[in-house]
Amino acid sequence: MMKHQNLRRNLILSAGLLVVYTATFLIAMAVGRPVETLNFIATAGVAAGAALILSWLPFSYYAAIVLFACAAQYFGMMFDFYHMFWWYDIVIHFLSGILLGAMGHFLCRLLCKKMQAVLPIAVSVLFAVFFAAACAGLWEIYEYCADVFFGLETQSSSAQSAIDDTMQDIIAGTVSAALYGCGLALFLRKKQDG
Numbered sequence: 001m002m003k004h005q006n007l008r009r010n011l012i013l014s015a016g017l018l019v020v021y022t023a024t025f026l027i028a029m030a031v032g033r034p035v036e037t038l039n040f041i042a043t044a045g046v047a048a049g050a051a052l053i054l055s056w057l058p059f060s061y062y063a064a065i066v067l068f069a070c071a072a073q074y075f076g077m078m079f080d081f082y083h084m085f086w087w088y089d090i091v092i093h094f095l096s097g098i099l100l101g102a103m104g105h106f107l108c109r110l111l112c113k114k115m116q117a118v119l120p121i122a123v124s125v126l127f128a129v130f131f132a133a134a135c136a137g138l139w140e141i142y143e144y145c146a147d148v149f150f151g152l153e154t155q156s157s158s159a160q161s162a163i164d165d166t167m168q169d170i171i172a173g174t175v176s177a178a179l180y181g182c183g184l185a186l187f188l189r190k191k192q193d194g
Helices: 002-030 037-053 059-078 088-115 121-150 159-193
Strands: none
Touching: 002 037, 002 059, 037 059, 059 088, 088 121, 088 159, 121 159
């Protein structure tokens, strides 16, 4: 019953965001301030992809991922926050480290439960931190490929600026993952001590 309720909530959230994204795209066209079609497709694609791939997650994790994607794609790309606010990209990557750290911990718990294993707190925390850091690196590979193969400008037009952007993004994600790991370690230690 709980799984069906989670699935239903997750799909309703994604469907609602798809409606908002589509309405924004159409209204922007109607008032003469069109959103780039590729940005709309990427934004809508993330919401649809999340519904197809991640709808099995507990609602709190699913909502965090989908709302993060909304901040990154909808506000960042469709409303061009990345260019309007110099700090927006750094904040998004900082938040991604926390979110990915939480997802890493969730996946670690899921694996331990499936294997009926108990890991030391340090291993669980390190898994979460390294999972987030690895995802930050993979995301930067995606951005590079999107720029090279599809002509997007997810990083920057100059080589030095692109390197700076990549490093700032990886550092922001890794630092926030490490901070999440410290908080997670304290939380798990307190929980273990009773």
